Amino acid sequence: MSRLLEVADVSKAFGGNQVLTSVSFTLEKGEILGLLGPNGSGKSTLLNTISGFTRPDGGSITFDGRSIASQPSHRIIQAGIARTFQLPVMPEKMSVMEVVMTAGTRQHGLFNGLLGLASGRKAEQEDRARARELLDILLLTKVKDLPAAALSGGQKKLLGIACALMGKPTLLMLDEPMAGVHPKLRQELVETLVNLSHQGISLLVIEHDMHFINTLCQRCIVLDRGQIVASCRPDELAQNQQVLEAYLGHSTATLQEAV
Numbered sequence: 001m002s003r004l005l006e007v008a009d010v011s012k013a014f015g016g017n018q019v020l021t022s023v024s025f026t027l028e029k030g031e032i033l034g035l036l037g038p039n040g041s042g043k044s045t046l047l048n049t050i051s052g053f054t055r056p057d058g059g060s061i062t063f064d065g066r067s068i069a070s071q072p073s074h075r076i077i078q079a080g081i082a083r084t085f086q087l088p089v090m091p092e093k094m095s096v097m098e099v100v101m102t103a104g105t106r107q108h109g110l111f112n113g114l115l116g117l118a119s120g121r122k123a124e125q126e127d128r129a130r131a132r133e134l135l136d137i138l139l140l141t142k143v144k145d146l147p148a149a150a151l152s153g154g155q156k157k158l159l160g161i162a163c164a165l166m167g168k169p170t171l172l173m174l175d176e177p178m179a180g181v182h183p184k185l186r187q188e189l190v191e192t193l194v195n196l197s198h199q200g201i202s203l204l205v206i207e208h209d210m211h212f213i214n215t216l217c218q219r220c221i222v223l224d225r226g227q228i229v230a231s232c233r234p235d236e237l238a239q240n241q242q243v244l245e246a247y248l249g250h251s252t253a254t255l256q257e258a259v
């Protein structure tokens with residue numbers, strides 16, 4: 001494996017609230033890395049910092065050999081990093097298919113399509129085929145013509161993943177992909193994500209569901225109050241003293257219960 005992402009000494013404060021303190025970790029090409037930590041430990045802020053939604057106060061972020069810290073989010077998407085959100089908000093008046101198509105248009109420019117250029121028409125046809133394929137993979141074909149805002153919370157999560165994949169990322173960052181997803185669909189989602197990694201997409205996944213972490217991730221990093229306190233295999237988490245302290249500090253009896 002070779003290195004895809006290197007986060008070094010990244011810090012971030014909001015006012016007087018120091019949310020990330022000197023966070024460093026690496027992610028290898030093809031790796032599925034879990035990002036764990038109690039509520040409020042800074043996981044989403046770390047994803048926001050990598051994806052350009054939040055500027056780090058200090059430190060460096062290198063993706064595929066290029067510095068991306070403080071780049072605007074659209075440049076980071078173009079570099080090959082896509083992400084989903086913990087609570088995706090979908091437009092009221094667009095269908096599921098239209099939302100996925102719009103995500104595709106954002107990747108290769110609106111003007112080609114509007115001007116009806118041949119390259120734009122070809123890109124649109126390719127996008128439509130890819131959108132159909134992704135909706136199929138993510139079990140959303142049946143609802144493709146419904147308003148996106150009418151989907152359940154779990155289906156919106158799946159739609160967020162479809163949108164993120166329209167740009168053919170090499171790194172996909174998922175913020176709690178399992179939350180709200182129907183238990184019957186969870187195993188299929190795990191298999192879909194494993195298939196994506198086999199196709200060469202690396203994954204950085206925030207998740208509280210330990211079964212999901214154990215089945216999916218090869219390695220985990222654990223944040224506690226904005227600092228990385230562990231980097232280990234999922235099966236080592238329950239014996240890791242720093243991890244137990246991070247979670248037990250939140251008055252829960254076992255790691256399984258805590259997350």
Ligand SMILES: Nc1ncnc2c1ncn2[C@@H]1O[C@H](COP(=O)(O)OP(=O)(O)OP(=O)(O)O)[C@@H](O)[C@H]1O
Binds near residue numbers: 017
């Ligand atoms: N834009 C912001 N402005 C001010 N404070 C923020 C902002 N974003 C996050 N925070 C604060 O940063 C801290 C960490 O929040 P964050 O959402 O990153 O944690 P988390 O580990 O993802 O939590 P959870 O598991 O509950 O989603 C919290 O105290 C939060 O209030």
